[in-house]
Amino acid sequence: EERPREILSDVEGREDTRLGVEAMDLLDAYGIETPQGDIVDAPEDALTVAEDVEGDVVMKIVSPDILHKSDIGGVKVGVPNEEVFDAYEDLVTRARNYQPDANIIGVQVQEMVDLDSGVETIVGMNKDPQFGPLLMFGLGGIFVEVLEDTTFRVAPVAESEAREMTEEIDSAPLLRGARGRDPVDVDGVTETIQRLSQLVTDFPAILELDINPLVATPDGVKAVDVRLTVD
Ligand code: ADP
Ligand code: MG
Numbered sequence: 001e002e003r004p005r006e007i008l009s010d011v012e013g014r015e016d017t018r019l020g021v022e023a024m025d026l027l028d029a030y031g032i033e034t035p036q037g038d039i040v041d042a043p044e045d046a047l048t049v050a051e052d053v054e055g056d057v058v059m060k061i062v063s064p065d066i067l068h069k070s071d072i073g074g075v076k077v078g079v080p081n082e083e084v085f086d087a088y089e090d091l092v093t094r095a096r097n098y099q100p101d102a103n104i105i106g107v108q109v110q111e112m113v114d115l116d117s118g119v120e121t122i123v124g125m126n127k128d129p130q131f132g133p134l135l136m137f138g139l140g141g142i143f144v145e146v147l148e149d150t151t152f153r154v155a156p157v158a159e160s161e162a163r164e165m166t167e168e169i170d171s172a173p174l175l176r177g178a179r180g181r182d183p184v185d186v187d188g189v190t191e192t193i194q195r196l197s198q199l200v201t202d203f204p205a206i207l208e209l210d211i212n213p214l215v216a217t218p219d220g221v222k223a224v225d226v227r228l229t230v231d
Pocket of ligand 1: 058060070075111112114115120141142212213224
């Protein structure tokens with residue numbers, strides 16, 4: 001309860017009340033698993049984090065002014081340790097080129113999650129003027145706009161409702177192992193929907209929140225990206 005309150009009250013007083021991956025700790029606090037890694041503000045610290053992570057890493061610009069990071073080339077996937085230093089500088093340069101006065105907090109260095117065996121989903125919440133907090137679940141990643149395969153429930157949701165959400169999208173067979181693929185951790189997805197439901201119920205100041213993607217693999221789920229807006 002302490003850490004989430006701190007993160008949210010920190011942003012409430014600001015003119016811009018949006019948060020990007022700085023909000024990752026909120027998810028951690030609610031037991032939603034996130035990739036190993038950290039946010040750093042110097043290239044040598046980025047290397048230290050990368051050396052702690054097994055294999056290549058993902059690096060992302062962290063700035064409340066850049067919430068759609070890929071749009072400006074602000075996400076680098078599969079960075080080997082020897083390229084971490086240059087990648088850091090490059091990400092900051094790209095951000096500066098995009099918006100010279102952008103508030104750049106630093107760079108997030110993250111463990112790679114296995115997208116090949118996984119499915120990118122989205123779990124979100126939007127405050128509806130009529131219904132209140134509307135939870136959303138659907139197919140995520142690059143397909144989310146194209147397919148618009150989503151389903152909604154009013155928060156808070158019971159376990160049965162969260163599970164229904166995973167069952168009723170058109171792409172549900174994808175989660176349950178279509179075309180000889182292993183089924184992903186649907187229990188983990190269901191649990192994540194419930195945990196997000198709890199988070200937005202505990203903190204009504206959150207106006208909208210998106211975990212996109214929540215990568216679901218046969219071994220579990222990981223919230224790879226988050227953004228939110230508070231009142
Ligand atoms: P944004 O949505 O702001 O562009 P994301 O953090 O969602 O930034 O990254 C964009 C895409 O990069 C994701 O949808 C995913 O396909 C890929 N990606 C991001 N983080 C990871 C990761 N840790 N492991 C594997 N792929 C990732
Ligand atoms: Mg994203």
